[in-house]
Amino acid sequence: MSAVVFRGGRVISPGSGLDGVMDLEVRDGLIAAFGDKVSDRGAEVVGVAGLVVSPGLVDMHVHLREPGEESKETVGTGTRAAAKGGVTSVACMPNTAPPLDTPATVLYLLGRVAKEGVVRVFPVGCVSQERKGEVLADLSALREAGVVAVSDDGDCVMNSLLAKRAMIYAKLLNIPIIEHAMDKDLADGGVVHEGRVSLTLGLAGVSPLAEEVVIARDLLLAEETGAHLHIAHLSTMRSVQMVRDAKHRGIRVTCEVTPHHLMLTDEAVKGFDTCAKVNPPLRDERSRRALVEGVLDGTIDAIASDHAPHGATDKDVEFNHAAFGVVGLETLLAVSLKVLGNAPGDLPRILARMTSAPARILGLDSGRLEVGRAADLTVFDEKEEFTFDSRTLVSKSRNTPFNGRTLKGRVVHTMVGGRFAVRDGSLQ
Amino acid sequence: MGIIGAGSGVAPEKFESRLRSKDLLGIEELDAGEIQMILNTADSLKEVAHHPIKKVPALRGRTVVNLFYEPSTRTRTSFELAALRLSADVVNIDVPTSSVSKGETLLDTARTLEAMSVDVIVMRHASSGAPHSLARHLKSSVVNAGDGQHEHPTQALLDLYTVREKFGSVEGKTITLVGDILHSRVAHSNLFAFTKLGAKVRFCGPPTLVPSELSALGAEVYYDLKEALTGADIVYVLRLQFERHRMGFLPSVRGYVKEYGITPERIKWANPDALVMHPGPMNRGIEISHDAADSPQSVIVAQVANGIAIRMAVLYLLETSRMREGQ
Amino acid sequence: MGAEKTRTTVVMDGEALGRAVTRIAHEIAEKNAGSLDDLIIVGIRARGDVLAKRIQVALNRRIEKQVPFGVLDITLYRDDVGSRAALPRSTDIPFSINGKIVVLIDDVLYTGRSVRAAMDALVDFGRPQGIQLVVLIDRGHRELPIKPDYVGKNIPTQPQANVKVELEETDGRDIVVVEEAA
Numbered sequence: 001m002s003a004v005v006f007r008g009g010r011v012i013s014p015g016s017g018l019d020g021v022m023d024l025e026v027r028d029g030l031i032a033a034f035g036d037k038v039s040d041r042g043a044e045v046v047g048v049a050g051l052v053v054s055p056g057l058v059d060m061h062v063h064l065r066e067p068g069e070e071s072k073e074t075v076g077t078g079t080r081a082a083a084k085g086g087v088t089s090v091a092c093m094p095n096t097a098p099p100l101d102t103p104a105t106v107l108y109l110l111g112r113v114a115k116e117g118v119v120r121v122f123p124v125g126c127v128s129q130e131r132k133g134e135v136l137a138d139l140s141a142l143r144e145a146g147v148v149a150v151s152d153d154g155d156c157v158m159n160s161l162l163a164k165r166a167m168i169y170a171k172l173l174n175i176p177i178i179e180h181a182m183d184k185d186l187a188d189g190g191v192v193h194e195g196r197v198s199l200t201l202g203l204a205g206v207s208p209l210a211e212e213v214v215i216a217r218d219l220l221l222a223e224e225t226g227a228h229l230h231i232a233h234l235s236t237m238r239s240v241q242m243v244r245d246a247k248h249r250g251i252r253v254t255c256e257v258t259p260h261h262l263m264l265t266d267e268a269v270k271g272f273d274t275c276a277k278v279n280p281p282l283r284d285e286r287s288r289r290a291l292v293e294g295v296l297d298g299t300i301d302a303i304a305s306d307h308a309p310h311g312a313t314d315k316d317v318e319f320n321h322a323a324f325g326v327v328g329l330e331t332l333l334a335v336s337l338k339v340l341g342n343a344p345g346d347l348p349r350i351l352a353r354m355t356s357a358p359a360r361i362l363g364l365d366s367g368r369l370e371v372g373r374a375a376d377l378t379v380f381d382e383k384e385e386f387t388f389d390s391r392t393l394v395s396k397s398r399n400t401p402f403n404g405r406t407l408k409g410r411v412v413h414t415m416v417g418g419r420f421a422v423r424d425g426s427l428q
Numbered sequence: 429m430g431i432i433g434a435g436s437g438v439a440p441e442k443f444e445s446r447l448r449s450k451d452l453l454g455i456e457e458l459d460a461g462e463i464q465m466i467l468n469t470a471d472s473l474k475e476v477a478h479h480p481i482k483k484v485p486a487l488r489g490r491t492v493v494n495l496f497y498e499p500s501t502r503t504r505t506s507f508e509l510a511a512l513r514l515s516a517d518v519v520n521i522d523v524p525t526s527s528v529s530k531g532e533t534l535l536d537t538a539r540t541l542e543a544m545s546v547d548v549i550v551m552r553h554a555s556s557g558a559p560h561s562l563a564r565h566l567k568s569s570v571v572n573a574g575d576g577q578h579e580h581p582t583q584a585l586l587d588l589y590t591v592r593e594k595f596g597s598v599e600g601k602t603i604t605l606v607g608d609i610l611h612s613r614v615a616h617s618n619l620f621a622f623t624k625l626g627a628k629v630r631f632c633g634p635p636t637l638v639p640s641e642l643s644a645l646g647a648e649v650y651y652d653l654k655e656a657l658t659g660a661d662i663v664y665v666l667r668l669q670f671e672r673h674r675m676g677f678l679p680s681v682r683g684y685v686k687e688y689g690i691t692p693e694r695i696k697w698a699n700p701d702a703l704v705m706h707p708g709p710m711n712r713g714i715e716i717s718h719d720a721a722d723s724p725q726s727v728i729v730a731q732v733a734n735g736i737a738i739r740m741a742v743l744y745l746l747e748t749s750r751m752r753e754g755q
Numbered sequence: 756m757g758a759e760k761t762r763t764t765v766v767m768d769g770e771a772l773g774r775a776v777t778r779i780a781h782e783i784a785e786k787n788a789g790s791l792d793d794l795i796i797v798g799i800r801a802r803g804d805v806l807a808k809r810i811q812v813a814l815n816r817r818i819e820k821q822v823p824f825g826v827l828d829i830t831l832y833r834d835d836v837g838s839r840a841a842l843p844r845s846t847d848i849p850f851s852i853n854g855k856i857v858v859l860i861d862d863v864l865y866t867g868r869s870v871r872a873a874m875d876a877l878v879d880f881g882r883p884q885g886i887q888l889v890v891l892i893d894r895g896h897r898e899l900p901i902k903p904d905y906v907g908k909n910i911p912t913q914p915q916a917n918v919k920v921e922l923e924e925t926d927g928r929d930i931v932v933v934e935e936a937a
Contacts, residue, residue: 196644318557321555484876
């Protein structure tokens with residue numbers, strides 16, 4: 001196979017504590033050497049001076065829409081979008097049609113990935129059969145088929161007994177259970193954050209309590225069962241505090257936040273822009289700042305896009321009828337760096353949230369640059385600011401709230417297993 | 429008042445007319461100058477109802493479509509008469525709510541109407557923001573006749589007009605709105621309208637229907653009716669929707685009437701010449717007693733007449749702007 | 756238009772204007788000698804109504820009667836409705852015009868379209884016995900077959916010229932000027 005030497009970049013591997021300007025050698029799909037141990041014998045030399053070389057980004061919350069909603073996205077288009085955004089590993093959610101609640105569907109998906117995927121895809125299986133929240137799915141069979149976690153994402157597991165049992169099994173199977181914390185009754189059909197903006201726009205609001213009440217319950221269940229609880233897309237100030245306290249008490253909880261929750265508030269909804277309609281909703285400035293603080297102090301482990309493609313049929317309708325969700329694979333890095341990447345020492349910490357931390361949560365082999373590991377890496381310019389144009393998206397859907405906004409960080413190369421998926425900013 | 433007589437000392441060229449937007453989607457987007465302009469225009473148009481021929485040719489040949497996704501005889505009739513008195517052609521489309529699922533036809537409806545070269549679409553819809561998404565796709569003017577729980581701009585304008593007619597001006601007055609503020613688009617629009625013209629707005633009702641966050645929008649929130657009405661120049665009574673009781677917002681309708689129902693005795697808590705207003709239709713005996721509705725202080729009937737004048741003014745101003753743009 | 760130089764010519768000063776008003780009032784009285792009781796005066800906003808008021812005062816004095824007076828706003832009847840910036844103002848004709856002789860008064864007669872709009876408006880108010888037209892200035896260039904019955908002064912003008920009538924009540928002085936490019 002081939003060999004590539006990346007010359008002169010700032011190599012950062014947060015999981016291994018590596019951060020310095022050095023060369024990196026990739027050979028036969030694996031990382032072969034760093035720094036002065038690098039040999040460029042028979043290798044293609046790629047100059048990356050002034051750029052950052054990091055482990056390939058790991059986005060642990062993505063909706064690929066296959067099977068069932070291929071008009072919005074497919075494994076092919078979704079993984080290409082991932083590569084464009086510098087993401088080399090993706091964990092995809094099971095709320096497909098049919099959902100990933102049986103081994104057969106999981107294996108079907110993995111077959112599609114083998115055929116069309118350009119980055120690594122790790123499926124998340126359902127907690128309950130058909131995601132109805134009534135009867136447990138066959139979690140061990142799902143594990144055998146290859147799921148790395150279970151979740152009923154899109155919905156919350158409302159039945160507390162079911163949630164408890166799911167956690168017991170998840171612990172047994174040594175996989176995390178990912179909770180979409182949103183109490184359906186408290187949410188009461190809300191479509192935006194309950195606050196000044198919802199009152200002004202006359203839209204039903206979602207109280208922060210709808211999220212916090214579920215987190216409170218799940219933390220108690222996790223403490224009791226010893227399961228690894230992972231809370232998806234955190235959105236409120238109190239949620240961050242609850243996780244912080246729980247970690248201090250030694251509960252096995254991890255959590256993630258989306259880039260859009262880090263950058264935007266409910267003001268983005270003004271004008272009834274459905275491209276800012278997400279679940280959980282964008283909250284107020286106080287919450288946003290608490291989320292940013294949570295990422296910087298480590299309370300929030302991972303940044304994950306919750307990439308949720310929707311077409312015009314689902315978004316170009318009345319606000320309360322519009323589907324929830326925004327795409328995010330291609331803007332994961334650029335939005336995160338724009339919001340967080342201001343102090344020079346921050347970069348390794350921020351990268352950890354998108355590499356080593358999500359990899360560790362899901363038990364993946366990715367997220368680190370170490371000799372002998374698969375050569376999944378992302379090379380990017382961390383300083384370049386640009387105005388984002390949604391027309392440049394390669395995803396099949398264009399529902400993004402960032403159109404026209406200034407973002408920071410441009411992906412130059414994306415390498416998966418030693419092969420370029422993106423080179424000089426273009427898909428290969 | 430309102431009739432500018434000969435020799436009033438004002439050079440005629442001073443009367444400029446231009447609304448900034450091609451649509452009237454809400455009061456929030458209007459500035460005080462535009463609001464005054466609409467009220468002044470309504471002054472002139474109000475008299476058409478008293479001419480022997482209740483019509484002027486100003487909008488001759490223009491087409492106004494009443495697109496009502498929520499039933500409403502009175503608002504629709506008011507818009508219809510306003511358009512007819514300006515000599516426009518009117519088409520009424522009543523879309524039964526049960527057959528429209530998920531609103532996926534809204535975009536298609538917009539395209540169809542545009543293809544038919546309709547000039548103005550007056551729209552009432554159960555979803556907040558529906559007229560906004562329609563307006564984005566159309567070159568025609570869109571007038572919001574009520575969207576979900578968001579706004580009902582022509583109602584607020586006619587309410588302002590009625591108060592101005594009775595008091596001479598709105599500035600410095602205190603208006604107390606009583607009832608289900610949370611779900612009332614009329615309350616929202618009136619909040620924006622009255623504060624923009626310098627009045628003080630108070631909200632009063634049960635806590636489940638009058639969240640305290642409303643004070644962040646500029647209103648004073650009261651839960652005690654007597655306190656809310658003391659010092660008020662206008663008592664504005666909102667309709668109580670019985671579904672709210674069913675949905676658990678109210679323990680009982682009788683309890684509501686006991687605490688917040690408007691009666692002649694309670695009207696006395698307000699200022700001596702206070703106006704009693706209601707956007708209609710009234711639930712007599714519920715939010716407002718029979719005697720209160722028919723009291724000499726009630727201007728509820730005037731509101732209806734003014735509604736047509738205001739809607740004529742809105743149609744006139746929107747359409748003449750578009751004509752100027754060559755549409 | 757600011758860069759071009761304009762030449763301003765006074766075509767009627769205050770005194771001449773006053774004399775024209777008086778003369779017109781007398782002509783109206785003479786022409787309608789047998790039917791003075793049927794006369795009503797309607798001025799077209801804006802400035803036509805101011806002139807009409809002066810003419811009414813002069814006429815009342817001449818015939819020793821009070822001639823009914825009304826004001827007409829033609830904004831809603833213009834065939835170019837919306838092309839001007841002006842808002843519609845009120846029309847105030849507080850009496851029936853059926854069977855009456857309406858003396859319609861405007862300041863400047865040009866294309867004739869304003870008068871056509873005024874007649875349309877009047878017809879919506881009732882069925883007068885007849886309409887007679889008074890104008891202070893007739894500047895020619897008619898586009899419709901409209902002929903005034905009483906004229907203050909005939910002033911031939913170029914189409915590009917601007918005829919400005921100013922009146923004490925609205926503009927602070929009585930004067931009529933013609934502005935054209937130098």
